Amino acid sequence: MQRRDWIKNVLAVLPASLPAALWAQGSDYPKPGATLRYVVPFPPGGLTDVMARLVGQQLGERWKVNVVIDNKPGSGGQIGADAVAKSPPDGLTLLAITLTHAANVTLFPKAPYNFNKDLKPVALMAGSPMLVVVPAASRIQSFKDLVAAAKAGKLNAGSSGNGTPPHLTLALFNDIAKTEIQHVPYKGGAPSMTDLIGGQLDVVFSNFPESLAHVKSGKLRALAITSATRHPAVPDVPTTAEVGMPALQVESWTAMMVPAGTPDTTVAKLGAEIVRILAAPEIEERARTQGFRVDARGPDQFAPFLKSEIERWGHIIAAAKITAE
Secondary structure (H helix, E strand, O other): OOHHHHHHHHHHHOHHHOOHHHHHHOOOOOOOOOEEEEEEOOOOOOHHHHHHHHHHHHHHHHHOOEEEEEEOOOHHHHHHHHHHHOOOOOOOEEEEEEHHHHHHHHHOOOOOOOHHHHEEEEEEEEEOEEEEEEEOOOOOOOHHHHHHHHHHOOOEEEEOOOOOHHHHHHHHHHHHHOOOOEEEEOOOHHHHHHHHHOOOOOEEEEEHHHHHHHHHHOOEEEEEEOOOOOOOOOOOOOEOOOOOOOOOOOEOOEEEEEEOOOOHHHHHHHHHHHHHHHHOHHHHHHHHHOOOEEEEEOHHHHHHHHHHHHHHHHHHHHHHOOOOO
8 A cells, every 4th residue: 555545544534533522522623823832852953843843834824823843952852851741731732752752761760751651642753764874984885894893893883972863773783783883972963973074983873864965975985774765865875674684774753742631632633634744745845855754643553653662772772781871
């Protein structure tokens, strides 16, 4: 079944999956002119922020409401998540989350909020793969060379911080390959790219948009991409499955949640609208140019995905003995 046909089927059955009376109760959400606060727990300009602004703009135009993007960075996305978890459950406060939040469940067992109990899944939106990149002058010419070099001697790998997708991807690589590439955390992806280009780092399992321009300019060499299929922006870069490591498949996804007490009818309506927004060809194209692969799923499909991601990264974090510090 084609992805668009699948989305149509989801939209067709979603309202019918709820009792008609309950669906009608949610029909006045949101009231025209209402203000929706969309909390992004990361700085402006990043992948999560870009997708939130794209979806937020469309929600505002379609529903005739005001959508305010509220950036609340800090503590690996916990500050913004905590603020939403403690907000009124009226559907007017939204939270952007990422793979980082799934990892945080294990990394921060004493967080000021309970991720699984205090927040409710609304929709998965899109994912962005990781690029395995080395300096252009590196002796490592291929992914197989990387595995061999990692087994033969000491290598280091930069990331945008402890518990971030680049760090988790490195940990997964080490677990699969039975290697011990040393992790070097940075405060963001940009500085790690600078040191990689300068030769201070051996490799980075990078967020796709952070390294793509450097690959295009020839400053970095891409060894593999962690997606199921090759990416049109780098068609010559093989997938990790093609180079012999199919288990190293990672996407830095982004999604939406709301406070746990938000009515199911509100969540269903919001989730269905997000799926509709992302099904529009022009929106899908805008997302693609930002490095995303649209993967729109409503609450019923997103909830089990989120659960599986929490479990997956929990196992990897435990095996690699990753801590938040």
